[in-house]
Amino acid sequence: MDAVPIPPFESFYAEHSPEVLGVLRRRLGRDRAEDAFQETFLRALRAYGRLEHGEHLRAWVLTIASRVAIDVQRRAKQTGELPDVPHEDARPAYEELGELTDGLPPKERAAVVLRYGYDLTYDQIAAVLDSSPDAARQAASTGVRRLRKETSA
């Protein structure tokens, strides 16, 4: 099967930016969403040149947005200015997985969510995490083992 071609960044941005902004606004509120929006697409731009095919681009960018939102919330928590954030009504699988993996170290958590919540390949995960495919695989499997231990304890 031929790999799905990767569109020019302009097309990718035009297609997904409205949805990303919507998701970020629901999670962070209007003001914080703007910086998170910029950060999300800058991270995507940084990894874009290394993508190997154009599958799952929507899931990919929503995952990046999700990680940025987590960072923003964490920073807000540290400075004690977390706003009351409205929750989404319909929660996609990756969000539930997001909660389930809340206790994992950030890298393992991201790898698990990307692998099992979005069905991304380890190459793609490596691009998002800025590491190697092997390291991504390692992080996902360590994360899953840790989860098993936690849920059976």
Added chain:
Amino acid sequence: MSVPVDLDRRFRDAAARSGMLDAAYDVVDSPLGPLLVATGGRGIVRISFDTDLDRYVEWLVRVAGRNVLRAPRLADPLRRELDEYFAGRRHAFDLPVDLRGVAPFSGRVLRELSRIPFGQTVTYAELAARAGSPKAARAVGMTMHRNRVPILLPCHRVIGADGSLVGYAGGLERKVALLTLEGVLL
């Protein structure tokens, strides 16, 4: 829902500043009609009279890479120089031109072309001779036809031995307008 205009602009500016774009493009208005212009890390990549955006972006991706974004900020220096040129206040362009991937012969011809000053013309044969290939007038014609950065690399200053304008990839009426602006034609 759509992205508000100033948030969109802020991202495009940030992307332009980040140095992560392979090429940034924009539309520049000119007396010759809208121009599509693109710039990359090494200089101006392309100026096009043809405003078919899909075709233009596809070309940029092929030549520069897939991180292509419309980013007006990166086009500003070129926009300024073009405005000055069309207003008659600028006779030479300062911005570098990126000729990556151009064949060696065409590269030599285009370098010679860039030395022809405002308001002067040469013939195809003369330009061929200056590039070291006196018999290659026709090939020079092809190189002019494929010039990626018209106006900056002044292929409009190249004319036939009998003084006729011969042709212009952007349309002969634009060649006439440019040579009129430069005082060659009345």
